[in-house]
Amino acid sequence: MIKKNTYTAIIKDLTEKGVTLVAVSKTKPQESIKELYDLGQRDFGENYVQELVDKQAQLPQEIHWHFIGHLQSNKVKYIASFVHLIHGVDSYKLLVEINKQAAKNNRVIHVLLQVHIAQEETKFGLDENELDQMFNANQNQLSALQNIMVEGFMGMASFTDNKEQVRKEFKYLKSIFEKYKHVQIANCKIQTLSMGMSGDYLIAIEEGSNMVRIGSLIFGERNYIS
Numbered sequence: 001m002i003k004k005n006t007y008t009a010i011i012k013d014l015t016e017k018g019v020t021l022v023a024v025s026k027t028k029p030q031e032s033i034k035e036l037y038d039l040g041q042r043d044f045g046e047n048y049v050q051e052l053v054d055k056q057a058q059l060p061q062e063i064h065w066h067f068i069g070h071l072q073s074n075k076v077k078y079i080a081s082f083v084h085l086i087h088g089v090d091s092y093k094l095l096v097e098i099n100k101q102a103a104k105n106n107r108v109i110h111v112l113l114q115v116h117i118a119q120e121e122t123k124f125g126l127d128e129n130e131l132d133q134m135f136n137a138n139q140n141q142l143s144a145l146q147n148i149m150v151e152g153f154m155g156m157a158s159f160t161d162n163k164e165q166v167r168k169e170f171k172y173l174k175s176i177f178e179k180y181k182h183v184q185i186a187n188c189k190i191q192t193l194s195m196g197m198s199g200d201y202l203i204a205i206e207e208g209s210n211m212v213r214i215g216s217l218i219f220g221e222r223n224y225i226s
């Protein structure tokens with residue numbers, strides 16, 4: 001069972017603000033996804049490769065599947081034929097593998113670079129130094145990957161009730177987005193800023209997000225957290 005009224009209110013608000021909603025359906029049954037699909041939702045986010053592969057095979061082909069989890073290089077091949085956008089790319093090595101699998105499938109795969117913005121050490125993501133390396137010093141290595149398109153950045157704020165801390169982290173990610181927005185590299189077209197989840201998406205939008213990833217608000221609480 002999805003929270004239909006909440007979804008309707010959220011999608012109306014986001015549409016007015018020009019923000020894309022990725023409905024995060026991890027651990028949720030296919031019937032719930034279908035229910036939301038029937039209301040017009042097309043962008044869905046998943047964290048686990050096997051779960052995504054299973055759902056993709058059985059649900060409407062019109063769905064845009066976003067991979068938002070931590071992707072291991074050896075699993076890229078399973079989603080390369082259909083994935084719409086990979087949000088959590090945090091190494092050049094992973095970009096190389098995505099490029100390779102995209103080429104095998106004769107397509108271009110769009111990706112977001114994950115930036116480490118939270119206080120927790122455990123969260124994934126590149127730091128500003130690594131981004132500078134990628135876009136400047138190693139620009140030729142990046143531009144050689146002709147089957148990927150870097151379309152922006154993704155970040156996860158600290159898990160805290162301190163709203164000012166969260167806001168500060170989103171502000172920082174927005175500044176990264178602005179810094180690289182105009183890079184002149186053939187396979188980079190920086191336009192997407194994926195930040196904000198159920199608990200902090202309104203702050204994220206105030207700070208410039210144009211893509212939010214919302215799960216529990218729409219689908220209800222998950223039985224296990226990831």
Ligand SMILES: *Cc1c(COP(=O)(O)O)cnc(C)c1O
Pocket residue numbers: 024026047068069156196197198199213214215216217226
């Ligand atoms: C699970 C998850 C979400 C959605 O979280 P909710 O709090 O349920 O909205 C968003 N982004 C990522 C990367 C996630 O893993």
